[in-house]
Amino acid sequence: MNLLFGAISYIQNNRQVFEQALITHLELSGLALLIGFCVSAPLGVIAAKHARISTMIMSAVNGFRVIPSLAILVLVMPVLGTGFMPSLVALTILACPPVLINTFLGIKRVDGEVIESAEGMGMDRRWILWKIELPLASPLMISGVRTAAVEVISSATLAAFIGGGGLGTFIINGLGLYNFALLLVGALPVAILAICSELLFSLVERWVKRYRKT
Amino acid sequence: MTDSYAIVFEKISKTFKHAKEPSVYETNLKIEKGSFVTILGASGCGKTTLLKMVNRLYEPSTGRILVNGEDTANASPTLLRRKMGYVIQQVGLFQHMTVEQNVATVPEVLGWDRQKIDQRVDALLRLVNLPPKEFRKRYPGQLSGGQQQRVGIARAMAADPSILLMDEPFGAIDAINRAALQDEILRIQKKLHKTILFVTHDIMEALKLGDQVIIMNQGKIQQFDAPLAILQHPANSFVRDLVHPEDLLQQMAFIKSRDVMNTDAAVLGADDQTPTAGEEESLKDVLLLLLKTQAEYVLIKNTEGAVVGRISFQELKKVGLNAELH
Numbered sequence: 327m328n329l330l331f332g333a334i335s336y337i338q339n340n341r342q343v344f345e346q347a348l349i350t351h352l353e354l355s356g357l358a359l360l361i362g363f364c365v366s367a368p369l370g371v372i373a374a375k376h377a378r379i380s381t382m383i384m385s386a387v388n389g390f391r392v393i394p395s396l397a398i399l400v401l402v403m404p405v406l407g408t409g410f411m412p413s414l415v416a417l418t419i420l421a422c423p424p425v426l427i428n429t430f431l432g433i434k435r436v437d438g439e440v441i442e443s444a445e446g447m448g449m450d451r452r453w454i455l456w457k458i459e460l461p462l463a464s465p466l467m468i469s470g471v472r473t474a475a476v477e478v479i480s481s482a483t484l485a486a487f488i489g490g491g492g493l494g495t496f497i498i499n500g501l502g503l504y505n506f507a508l509l510l511v512g513a514l515p516v517a518i519l520a521i522c523s524e525l526l527f528s529l530v531e532r533w534v535k536r537y538r539k540t
Numbered sequence: 541m542t543d544s545y546a547i548v549f550e551k552i553s554k555t556f557k558h559a560k561e562p563s564v565y566e567t568n569l570k571i572e573k574g575s576f577v578t579i580l581g582a583s584g585c586g587k588t589t590l591l592k593m594v595n596r597l598y599e600p601s602t603g604r605i606l607v608n609g610e611d612t613a614n615a616s617p618t619l620l621r622r623k624m625g626y627v628i629q630q631v632g633l634f635q636h637m638t639v640e641q642n643v644a645t646v647p648e649v650l651g652w653d654r655q656k657i658d659q660r661v662d663a664l665l666r667l668v669n670l671p672p673k674e675f676r677k678r679y680p681g682q683l684s685g686g687q688q689q690r691v692g693i694a695r696a697m698a699a700d701p702s703i704l705l706m707d708e709p710f711g712a713i714d715a716i717n718r719a720a721l722q723d724e725i726l727r728i729q730k731k732l733h734k735t736i737l738f739v740t741h742d743i744m745e746a747l748k749l750g751d752q753v754i755i756m757n758q759g760k761i762q763q764f765d766a767p768l769a770i771l772q773h774p775a776n777s778f779v780r781d782l783v784h785p786e787d788l789l790q791q792m793a794f795i796k797s798r799d800v801m802n803t804d805a806a807v808l809g810a811d812d813q814t815p816t817a818g819e820e821e822s823l824k825d826v827l828l829l830l831l832k833t834q835a836e837y838v839l840i841k842n843t844e845g846a847v848v849g850r851i852s853f854q855e856l857k858k859v860g861l862n863a864e865l866h
Contacts, residue, residue, distance in 0.1 A: 443632030446595055446705070447646050447695075448622030461636045537636050537679040 332507030333514065348515060350410070351492035354485055355478045355519075358414055362421025362478075363471060369422075370429025370467075371455070384430065391423045395481035403488050413482070413490025420481055421474040428470025432463025465535045472527035479520045483512065543609060546703055546735035547571040547594060551603035554589050563589045565759045566602065573702070574733040576726075578740055578750035580782075586759040587739045591705055594737065595621045607703065622646055625696030625704040625734075629712050632692060633680040639665070639691050640676040646699045664694040667728060686717035693725065697734075706738045710745065722749055743783060747771070747794050755779055767794045792823040792859060800858065801840045801849030808847055814839050819848060823859060826851050 337344045373380040393401075399416045406412035436459050444454045460467075486494030493512040500509025549569040555562040564586040571577050579587040592598040594605060596617040605612045612620055634642050640661045647657045665672040668690040680688050689709060696704055706725075710718045726749060729736055740746050746753050747767040755762040755770065755778075763775035771791045774780040784790065798819040815829050816839045826838050830853065837852035 439628060439632055440634065442597065443626065443628050444634075444645075446597060446621055446626030446628070446632075447649070448618045448620070449645070449649060450618050453649065458634060462634075537638075538681055 329507050329510055333510040336507060336511050344511065347491060347493050347495055347512075350490075351479075351482055351494075351516070351519070354410070354413055354417060354482045354490060354492055355475070358417035358421050358478050358482075359471065359475055361414075362418045362474060363425050365418070366422040366426035367429050367467065370426045371433055371460075373426070373430045374433035380430070384427070387423045387426050390419065395420055395477070396484050396487070399481075399484050399488055408489035410490055412488055413485035413492075416488075417478050417482055417485065421478050424470040424473040424477070425467065426470075428466045428473075429463060432466035433459050435466070436462045461534075465531055468527060468531045468534055472524060472531065475523040475527060476520050479523055480516060483516055544573055545570045545606070546573040546575075546608060547737065548606040549590075549593075549603065550606070552590075552593060552600045552605060553602045554586075554593060554598060555601045562601070562759055564593075567761060569754070569761070569764065571735060571737065573735055576729050576736045576738065576749060576751045577754060578738045578746040578752075579754045579756060580740060580743060580746035581756035582741060585756045587741075587754075587756045588707055590754075590756070591707055591737055591739050594703075594705055595624050595626060622650060622699060623701050623703070625698075625701045627689075627692045627696045627704065627706045627709045629708055633688055633695075635680050637679075638676065639670070639678050639680070639683075640672075642680065642691055643695045643698055645695060650699055660698060661694075664697060665691075667697075668694045668724065670694070684717070685713045686721060689713060689721060690724070693728070697728075697732075702735060704734050704736045704738075706736065708739055708741065711740070711742075718745075725749065747783070755782065768799070788859070789824060792827060792856075795823040795859060797821050797823065797826055797838075797840045797849070797851060800855045801851050802855055803849040808839070808850060816841050816847075817851075818843070823851070823856065827856060830856075 369383060373383040395416075398419055399413065402412045402416045402419075406415060440458065440462070441454060444458050449457070482490075482492050483494030483497055485492050486498050493516050496512030497509050497516075498512075500506060500512065547569075548571070549567050551566050551568060552564065553562050553566045554564040567590070579590060581587040589598055593600050594607065594612070596612055607620070607624075634645070637645075643661045643664055644657045647660060652660075661676065662672045665675055670687060670690055675683075675687075675691075680691065683691065692709065696706075710721050713721065722745060725736075728734075738746075738749060740749075746755075747770070750767055752765060753767055753770055754764045757778050763770055763779050765773075765775075768791070770779060771783055771785050771794060774783060774785055796819065797817055800823065801819070813835070814837070815833045815835050817826050817829060819840050819842050821840075826840075829835075829838050830851075837850045839847050840849040840851060842848045
């Protein structure tokens with residue numbers, strides 16, 4: 327309990343520092359998620375449409391998946407240096423696989439007969455993609471984004487190691503200073519953020535799947 | 541001359557890549573405008589292939605297909621398809637769209653304005669006996685199989701195409717609902733005079749629905765004729781084994797009263813006791829009526845309710861006579 331009060335009073339006394347860290351954390355994770363989605367969703371669609379390159383893309387993605395988040399952060403450092411940008415790059419790389427894999431699966435799983443009936447009605451490929459395939463794939467895609475979001479938000483704490491800022495700064499400092507209240511200033515909001523994003527995306531997922539309710 | 545034909549197959553054949561044998565051997569076929577033609581055969585006989593070449597889901601290997609006199613090869617496939625309704629088994633509905641969105645698909649592709657689409661959706665849902673108020677906003681997942689297929693039919697007719705292509709549309713529906721849907725599509729066909737090409741593997745369905753029936757086996761058309769003609773004069777042993785022409789009762793189910801009734805004006809006369817039947821009703825029903833009521837004859841009425849003929853055991857006997865000839 328004392329630790330919790332300590333953390334709260336630290337936040338009250340260092341409001342600006344805390345807010346700055348929180349904003350950086352949100353910016354890092356939000357941007358990484360957004361860029362990751364914009365890159366991997368189209369890639370997922372392309373992979374689903376072209377059998378030949380799909381194996382290539384999918385094995386590359388699965389390769390990336392094995393690398394732990396901290397390793398990715400450390401690996402970009404020699405190339406891009408330290409600070410916000412390299413952290414963003416690393417987190418973006420982290421956000422891609424779940425979205426890409428789920429987009430791929432979502433498009434692949436659309437019933438062939440549904441596509442045939444759309445073609446039979448004279449829809450062209452673009453209509454079919456936007457009006458049929460993507461809406462039908464969207465529940466899986468969003469669940470991919472959900473996984474990515476939790477991963478990115480928690481991994482963004484590690485960005486502090488390479489000078490990316492964010493809530494991780496408090497955790498590192500707290501560990502270094504043996505100050506557990508300070509550690510909580512970082513850890514608690516991260517946990518809350520992760521839970522909130524999980525809730526938010528499950529709501530979106532449910533809304534997208536509303537047609538399945540009977 | 542070609543004007544009276546909705547679909548003409550000229551030397552059409554289809555051989556798929558890597559296949560040894562053609563799926564459809566060279567075929568010439570003329571489908572009259574406003575006719576209901578069923579294509580009957582076992583799976584793998586080429587019936588679906590034949591159908592899908594009409595809207596170019598499959599491209600023919602040889603020959604050409606004329607739709608309303610125009611070579612389909614010259615039209616863009618998407619534009620061609622928008623002019624034809626297409627219905628497949630129930631899974632063809634878009635599960636993520638409401639009933640009204642499903643029905644509005646083609647009008648939206650064609651860019652109709654909102655109000656026109658709305659009116660059309662209402663009219664179509666009423667046509668297939670789904671009250672718009674109750675069904676417009678529902679999702680396909682909330683409907684029974686039979687209701688889903690009604691939506692499928694409404695959707696196919698959205699842009700008022702003159703031709704409907706139907707690929708085993710009732711295949712996944714239970715027997716009771718299937719019979720209701722069959723009656724429904726017959727009623728709609730009679731009302732709107734669409735040209736319908738209807739693929740099925742169900743013999744009774746093919747004979748019941750078709751003005752004409754195409755029987756296929758191993759990529760070749762075995763017979764193309766009216767249901768009764770097929771039953772009375774099967775073209776070969778394959779057709780004979782398939783339709784069992786010796787089953788007289790079955791034959792009578794496909795003979796319409798109109799075709800055998802005695803139209804001699806002198807014999808027409810009715811009192812209130814005489815049973816009556818419609819001219820579209822089958823001889824089987826008339827026979828049952830005769831047996832049940834113990835009447836001498838049944839009076840046949842047209843759709844307006846006027847007496848146009850009568851059927852007694854005398855007329856029924858001729859059916860047996862025709863069948864004996866084989």
